[in-house]
Amino acid sequence: MSQQNQETIPINYKVKQLADMAGVSSDVVRYYTRISLLEPKQEKLNGYKLYNTHDLHRLRFIRCAKNLGYSLSEIAEILIHSSSGKSPCLMVRDIVEKRIVENRKKLQELEQLQDRMEEAVKKWSDLPDKLPNGNSVCHLIESFGEL
Amino acid sequence: MSQQNQETIPINYKVKQLADMAGVSSDVVRYYTRISLLEPKQEKLNGYKLYNTHDLHRLRFIRCAKNLGYSLSEIAEILIHSSSGKSPCLMVRDIVEKRIVENRKKLQELEQLQDRMEEAVKKWSDLPDKLPNGNSVCHLIESFGEL
DNA sequence: CTTGACCTGTGTGCTACACATAGGTTTATA
DNA sequence: TATAAACCTATGTGTAGCACACAGGTCAAG
Secondary structure (H helix, E strand, O other), X not given: OOOOOOOOOOOOEOHHHHHHXXXXXXXXXXXXHHOOOOOOEEOOXXXXXXXXXXXXXXXXXXXXXXXXXXXXXXXXXXXXXXHOOOOOHHHHHHHHHHHHHHHHHHHHHHHHHHHHHHHHHHHHXXXXXXXXXXXXXXXXXXXXXXO | OOOOOOOOOOXXXXXXXXXXXXXXXXXXXXXXXXXXXXXXXXXOOOOOEEEOHHHHHHHHHHHHHHHOOOOHXXXXXXXXXXXXXXXXXXXXXXXXXXXXXXXXXXXXXXXXXXXXXXHHHHHHOOOOOXXXXXXXXXXXXXXXXXX
């Protein structure tokens, strides 16, 4: 109603409006703004940040990239690269290949942790609780060796 | 040589000595000290921290517990509980059960991420690099939808 | 006594937000 | 029109577990 002439008057969103449209929390929008991933202009009267449709596209891109494993600093690089007119595709492919390798390693580590924890529970089911003493803090944990 | 009478003169280790004996870095010892997981006394002349065999046991326990998935704050709780003479075993069992569930969830999330990334690489292998334009930052990433 | 290697404590940075706080805006009601 | 309640804002801080930078202290060799 109050914004019929979209061509002359730019649409301004406040934090929560932008957040809702992108399906994220206001805190996320504020954080991305703080680290300059979003660059709204400032309302002069009260200092509120004002976002536009470009910011909305950008925010949606960020969430999409995050969902594919890109870190915020990598996304920042991609955005800078892209807005300087160069294709970010090569970088994008490289990063995801690297992330696949990293993530595979992390998965292995967590699987090994899971194994250790499940083994501990099994082993501990036969052991009683004990009071600590000078030599021992918790005999359950200590029964699993130093490494 | 210089410390033959261990019963009367307490053995004091400096940061690196303790770290080496426990197989961790000096930074780890300093960090644990900073968060009061270790509580050395202060050398009066130069402010250096001085650790003893009790600290060594404690440090080894911490690393052992971390290897089983306990967080440092949980380990702190266990240590406090234990040094007040109560058995930490119940707490220890509860935490590891909880951690197993949490870790299983995290594993699933990382596996799903891995799937998404591998699917992306496969899909992208048929797509060319493109220059960005007003509507698109990176068509590769954007081809994977908003969620 | 000086040079150099090695060590020290403290301060800061990292990721990606979540939460607390004090205050401003807007809406409903009297 | 006044006011109270609901909602929103920007900013500051906390989170986990270290790693690294820094300026200076210690200690053995020469």
